[in-house]
Amino acid sequence: MxxxxxxxxxxxxxxxxxxxxxxxxxxxxxxxxxxxxxxxxxxxxxxxxxxxxxxxxxxxxxxxxxxxxxxxxxxxxxxxxxxxxxxxxxxxxxxxxxxxxxxxxxxxxxxxxxxxxxxxxxxxxxxxxSPKRSAPKGKAKTKIGKAIEANEKEIVLAIEGLMLQVNDKLAKLRDERPNDPDAVKKKDDAIAEFEDMRAELERIKVAVQQLKKNEVKEKDVVQTVTTFKDTIGKWWNKNHDAICSTASNSALFLTATGLLHAIGADSTAALTIAGSLIGGETVAKALKALPRSLFKKEH
The missing domain is CATH 3.40.1350.10 (Trna Endonuclease; Chain: A, domain 1)
Structure with a gap:
């Protein structure tokens, strides 16, 4: 430059x-x-x-x-x-x-x-x-609802950042030109998987913004977030090796677990990863050490 x-x-x-x-x-x-x-x-x-x-x-x-x-x-x-x-x-x-x-x-x-x-x-x-000077007292009852009340703007930005990563992943997948039928099916399945992930992120973003305006029930927001958490859990279980060995997948997974932690939907995954990294492990080694049953209900 x-x-x-x-x-x-x-x-x-x-x-x-x-x-x-x-x-x-x-x-x-x-x-x-x-x-x-x-x-x-x-x-x-x-x-x-x-x-x-x-x-x-x-x-x-x-x-x-x-x-x-x-x-x-x-x-x-x-x-x-x-x-x-x-x-x-x-x-x-x-x-x-x-x-x-x-x-x-x-x-x-x-x-x-x-x-x-x-x-x-x-x-x-x-x-x-920019922080507001007078924030109204929270009415949320769940861990997810309270996290949104406290950090709505940061959560929305985190969602938008993760969506950028998903869009980048989709663009690269669509550029691939496999010839083998099995490889074609694998590519199509991956595109469908990331498109579903992107759609769920968009729904979460809307739900987060609506909750702050009292335009949606808290239990519906919790269900929307839980659905995304389940999707990330299934992706982890199904693609454990690919997530650990591919830099773009590792980065996307780390961002997703960070978002889940920020939104109050999961702490075990994010804290386990953070503890491993603080302990001096590389990202790849930290991910490989995580169990496939990493995700569980915590909301």
């Missing part, structure tokens, strides 16, 4: 300051790259605790008059993210006054860790994360 030219346009500098205030209101920790020298690499590096761990995001601001000028900027960010020059960055965000044009050569679904927002879109997203 090329470093920025020395000096900042006044409009860009003011916008960076404005974004900094938005991130601070949403409880992000801020590192302003422009304060580190005359030739910064990025405008902002921000971090925030999500699902028990700190995630770091690079923010690159580009103000343009023609949206087509964003295409090269986006591709430069993709190239930089793939170079892994900075190892601890979770996502790269391109923020602009205009929307990134849809171009076939961009293949945005293939790079879920590189995202593009307009300033207005980022405002809305960060506003959802």
């Amino acid at each position: 090329a470093r920025k030219a020395a000096g900042y346009d006044a409009g860009e500098k003011d916008t960076v300051e404005y974004l900094t205030k938005l991130f601070e209101a949403a409880k992000f920790e801020i590192q302003r790259e422009m304060d580190l020298g005359d030739r910064p690499r990025f405008d902002l590096v921000v971090s925030r605790e999500e699902l028990g761990r700190y995630r770091k995001f690079v923010v690159e601001l580009v103000l343009v008059q023609d949206a087509r000028g964003l295409v090269d900027k986006y591709e430069q960010l993709v190239s930089y993210s793939r170079s892994r020059k900075v190892q601890d960055i979770d996502e790269y965000w391109l923020v602009s006054n205009l929307s990134l044009p849809d171009r076939p050569r961009i293949h945005r679904s293939r790079f879920p860790n590189v995202r593009a927002f307009t300033v207005k879109e980022l405002e809305r997203m960060l506003a959802r994360l």
Whole structure:
């Protein structure tokens, strides 16, 4: 990623300051790259605790008059993210006054860790994360309901993040061209499995948002979440070896168990994994040590 030219346009500098205030209101920790020298690499590096761990995001601001000028900027960010020059960055965000044009050569679904927002879109997203001063007293009776009351915004973001991983998995599966009939059936079964998973995540997202507005019964939300938990349990039991040996499957499974833990649907799976990793085990070794009967009713 090329470093920025020395000096900042006044409009860009003011916008960076404005974004900094938005991130601070949403409880992000801020590192302003422009304060580190005359030739910064990025405008902002921000971090925030999500699902028990700190995630770091690079923010690159580009103000343009023609949206087509964003295409090269986006591709430069993709190239930089793939170079892994900075190892601890979770996502790269391109923020602009205009929307990134849809171009076939961009293949945005293939790079879920590189995202593009307009300033207005980022405002809305960060506003959802900003804590409210007066939260109403909770009425939920179940563990799942209480978790949603306490952390609805974080849970919705976690759902959206997991959906991105599922979409990426589906895109890669659909690109496969197996010839063997058994391999074709295996691919079709996997696509159906992940499509069902995505549909259940969408239902959970809607249910979570409706519960906060008292538009759905708590027991119905619990059932929706439990259905997804059962789906993840069946996927684990059926594809245990593939989940342990494939990086994308391992990452998706870890995110799913983290979501279940955040939403109050499961603690054993997430805590067992976390305990193994804290103990120094690799992800693959930690997963292989987990029993197939890992999932049980805990709500």
